[in-house]
Amino acid sequence: MLTQGPRGTKDILPDTVDRWLYVEQKIRTLCRSYGYQEIRTPIFEHTELFQRGIGDTTDVVEKEMYSFTDRGGRNITLRPENTAAAVRSFLEHKLYAENALTRLFYIGSMFRYDRPQKGRYREFHQFGVEALGVAGPAVDAEIIVLAVRFLESLGLKDLTLSLNSVGDPACRPIYRERLQNFFRDKLNGLCEDCRSRFERNPMRILDCKKESCQRLSEGAPEITDCLCEDCRSHFEAVKAYLESAGIQYSLDSRLVRGLDYYTKTAFEIKYPPLGAQSAVAGGGRYDGLVEEIGGPPTPAVGFAAGLERVMLALETQGLYDPPPRQADVFVIALGEAAKIPAFSLLVSLRDAGFLALMDHSGRSLKAQMKQADKANARFALILGEDEVRDGVVTRRDMRTSEQVKIGRQDIINSLLCAEVKD
RNA sequence: GCGGGUGUGGUGAAGUGGUUAACACACUGGAUUGUGGCUCCAGCAUGCGUGGGUUCGAUCCCCACCACUCGCCCCA
Numbered sequence: 001m002l003t004q005g006p007r008g009t010k011d012i013l014p015d016t017v018d019r020w021l022y023v024e025q026k027i028r029t030l031c032r033s034y035g036y037q038e039i040r041t042p043i044f045e046h047t048e049l050f051q052r053g054i055g056d057t058t059d060v061v062e063k064e065m066y067s068f069t070d071r072g073g074r075n076i077t078l079r080p081e082n083t084a085a086a087v088r089s090f091l092e093h094k095l096y097a098e099n100a101l102t103r104l105f106y107i108g109s110m111f112r113y114d115r116p117q118k119g120r121y122r123e124f125h126q127f128g129v130e131a132l133g134v135a136g137p138a139v140d141a142e143i144i145v146l147a148v149r150f151l152e153s154l155g156l157k158d159l160t161l162s163l164n165s166v167g168d169p170a171c172r173p174i175y176r177e178r179l180q181n182f183f184r185d186k187l188n189g190l191c192e193d194c195r196s197r198f199e200r201n202p203m204r205i206l207d208c209k210k211e212s213c214q215r216l217s218e219g220a221p222e223i224t225d226c227l228c229e230d231c232r233s234h235f236e237a238v239k240a241y242l243e244s245a246g247i248q249y250s251l252d253s254r255l256v257r258g259l260d261y262y263t264k265t266a267f268e269i270k271y272p273p274l275g276a277q278s279a280v281a282g283g284g285r286y287d288g289l290v291e292e293i294g295g296p297p298t299p300a301v302g303f304a305a306g307l308e309r310v311m312l313a314l315e316t317q318g319l320y321d322p323p324p325r326q327a328d329v330f331v332i333a334l335g336e337a338a339k340i341p342a343f344s345l346l347v348s349l350r351d352a353g354f355l356a357l358m359d360h361s362g363r364s365l366k367a368q369m370k371q372a373d374k375a376n377a378r379f380a381l382i383l384g385e386d387e388v389r390d391g392v393v394t395r396r397d398m399r400t401s402e403q404v405k406i407g408r409q410d411i412i413n414s415l416l417c418a419e420v421k422d
Numbered sequence: 423g424c425g426g427g428u429g430u431g432g433u434g435a436a437g438u439g440g441u442u443a444a445c446a447c448a449c450u451g452g453a454u455u456g457u458g459g460c461u462c463c464a465g466c467a468u469g470c471g472u473g474g475g476u477u478c479g480a481u482c483c484c485c486a487c488c489a490c491u492c493g494c495c496c497c498a
Contacts, residue, residue, distance in 0.1 A: 004471095007489070059496050063423075081498085114496070115423075116489095126498060193495080209494075258497060268498090279498060306498030334456060367451085369458040377458095384456060398458070 008114070008122025010308075018322035019311060024107060026153050027127050034146050036103040036129055041085040043109060047075035053084030053293055055260025057200050064112040066122075078111035083261070083286070083302055084293065086130050091295040095132075101139070102132045107307075119277030119309045128283075128304035132290065135299035137234050140265040140285055141241030143301045147269060147281045148247055150305065155319040159280070160270045161248065164223070164255035165235040166203070168263045168287065171228035176202055178221045186216045206254040222253040234264055257282065261289040265301065271313050280313065281305035329415065330372035331358040334365055334384035342383045345393065345411070352412050372398060379415065 005011060012020060031038070047067050054061050066078040079085055086104055089095075095102045107127045114120060129146060131139050144161070151159055167175055179202040187195060190205065194213050197204045206217055227235065242249055249267075257266045266284035274280070283303020290298035314320045329349055333342035342358065349356035359371045365382070372380045382394040392405045395414065406414050 004489075064496080110498085112497080115494095117491070117493085120497075124498075128498085276493065277497080282498060304498055309498065332457085364451090365456050366458075371458085373458040380458080382457075386456085394457090396457075401458090403457090 008116040031105045036105040039104045047077040101134045105129045125307040126304045130302035132300040137237035140238045162252040163249045175226040203256045261286040263287045327375040327377040328354040330377035332368040332382045338383040
């Protein structure tokens with residue numbers, strides 16, 4: 001128990017960190033060119049924020065949150081997603097006062113109590129983007145292009161972008177009612193889940209995987225046929241913008257977002273080779289959320305990408321090979337008398353910016369040479385009794401096996417001349 | 423939350439109700455004095471996810487738990 005991390009958590013070990021850094025680097029440079037600025041919000045928030053923001057009846061809020069009461073009696077929840085928190089921060093610090101359009105992005109851990117499986121962990125990482133303050137369809141398109149470019153920039157191919165509009169408070173209730181009317185006399189044929197969805201969120205019946213439900217939902221009214229004029233023209237414009245950017249998409253009138261705050265545009269990007277957890281990024285417009293949380297009416301769009309899934313995709317596609325570990329120099333000390341001079345040499349090498357290693361375990365020369373070899377060192381610097389006595393260091397070129405003795409003062413210069421460093 | 427599969431050393435794995443749990447890689451040491459990468463030799467699980475039970479005896483049979491995994495669900 002003590003030597004095992006909690007279920008659904010994952011250590012990112014040194015040999016994998018490179019890949020994370022690589023992806024994070026891509027994110028930061030991409031966001032920079034789109035004018036999105038990084039924001040870092042707390043890992044926990046008041047539980048009420050998520051209840052209000054995400055929606056009381058969503059699975060996330062109902063059964064997946066890590067919630068607890070702190071010592072001061074506050075209801076606290078580890079963030080299950082970051083949109084609500086970003087909006088909270090946006091409001092708390094009145095960022096809306098600075099620009100008409102606020103562009104934010106974040107990278108961080110999220111927490112959901114869910115059954116772990118490939119690509120789904122209890123602590124997972126998301127990269128997300130939020131654009132707050134502008135209602136126009138160009139912002140939707142900007143966000144979608146950013147999401148697509150992010151995945152493309154990593155070399156992922158065969159991504160699918162699904163697009164839909166889920167309406168707004170003007171037209172969604174009407175659609176909802178039409179859907180309920182459609183399903184009302186079919187209720188008995190629906191699965192148990194769908195029967196409860198009928199009341200709570202009938203749109204979810206449409207993407208039920210059960211064949212019987214699928215068959216019953218044939219011929220159901222489509223949301224895109226029921227959009228109000230505002231939503232319809234918005235949707236058309238988003239499509240036009242995407243086409244102008246050369247972004248391929250497919251319309252999916254059954255695409256429903258799980259969180260209550262979505263309005264109008266909804267989209268999802270899948271990477272099919274991942275199997276069951278193939279949704280890599282998803283998002284959409286959430287014009288009602290800011291007000292819901294207590295701010296001024298503020299339209300907004302955003303998306304989030306699951307980084308573990310991105311990592312899986314990179315891994316299975318062999319898209320990122322970490323650079324091999326390569327030391328510049330490996331310092332070898334032989335005998336007691338050499339230890340101190342060798343250590344001080346090591347320090348000055350590092351101070352000079354070399355990647356310098358040393359085996360501190362006091363093993364045989366042969367063993368230390370093996371270490372140097374394994375570390376891919378360009379040079380081995382050997383300090384034994386003779387060298388200490390003569391004030392020199394033996395410099396061995398690990399590629400050519402050439403050896404020269406060099407005065408201790410001249411070592412760094414000799415290495416600089418040899419252009420060891422990158 | 424529901425259903426299926428799996429669990430042997432650092433890794434990949436063979437194996438059997440009964441004496442010393444294969445093999446490979448990795449790791450450590452050595453092959454004459456202070457020199458790597460090849461080769462050769464040796465060492466390396468008192469232990470077969472954890473805890474119970476059955477049995478004269480269990481890594482191998484049963485139960486529970488834990489973890490991983492594949493689906494469902496949910497989502498990123």
